[in-house]
Amino acid sequence: MINITSKALPDAIVVGGRAFLIKTDYRVWIRFTQDFKAWKKMGYKGAMNIKYLFEDDIPAFSETDDYSGILEFAFPQNVVPHYERDNGEDVLFYDIDGDYIYAAFMQAYHIDLISTDMHWHKFIALMNGLPDSTRLSAIMGYRAYTGEKIKDEAQMYRALKDAWMPPYEETEEEKAADEEFEKYFEG
Template identity: 45%
Template sequence: MIDLTRKTLPNTVTVNGRAYSIHTDFRMWLRFFEDVKTMRSGQLVDVSYLFKNDMPIRCDVASLMEFASPHNEVPRGSGSDEIILDYRIDSDFIVAGFWEHYQIDLTSIEYLHWHVFLALMRGLTIQLRDIMQYRSYKKEDRKDIDVYEELKRTWEIIPPLTEEEQEELDEFSKTFGG
């Protein structure tokens, strides 16, 4: 959340009580989310590209997530961990939304602070917001809203397979010539 009572936006992360200067451009943080999304349990991820000068010897993802996903009081969600936005899959809609709503071309802008990017994302009122609503839809007892169930399925983000699932799929493919 952007704090308008402060003159500057945050540009550090704190790891083990020490502040480290970081790159704050939105592209760096989109890359970070892609890296985290594809990271396997217990795997180390190279995040050196986020740091400007020096970086901590050991940096946990939680410290970086505090900067990447700043707490915001509203809107209050259902608390669901369901994935309703994917910066890679939805990039066309994000670029279109920024252009339509703010006349900002994300493909050519030189710099945009990550927290400003997040604030602008929250303000989008175009198709991307609808897509996210379809993905988070929970069916109620009314029969007249079944169309949303189909829209949710159409726009759902399928999480990547775990290593174990991929191995099972590979074994199945070998066995049945797939």
């Protein structure tokens, strides 16, 4: 997720309290997501070669948490949309959708992905914002189809509203009121 209040995008990860510069070009991270997907499919067996992610120094990974910076960079989390049911199926395949991705960026943004260097987070933001009029969006929609019938238009819009609303966070006053209310029911 891009923080538009900052002029800088992340270009390092922290491992063992030390920052390590990473390559940020979208091509590198597409490769990583494909490698990671294959590694996951094999049951996380063996070691993944991730040396290509780093500019200079390569960190020594000693704990599982040491990898969190890489995963957070590769798969930045957005708070919306959030769906109650996500079947986890892939709808985008970089290895076979290259033509459609290229065409979608040209159509929507007039960006030639072959001759453009772009930060991974910019690439993801632009992918997430592709208009429905692109062929890629239509293909991804076909792949996401579940066969579930929507009973009425209002139900569909309620589901979309719920998915796109930011998660509700209680204020301190509301938390204190809830705690006070719970005390009445304690033994």
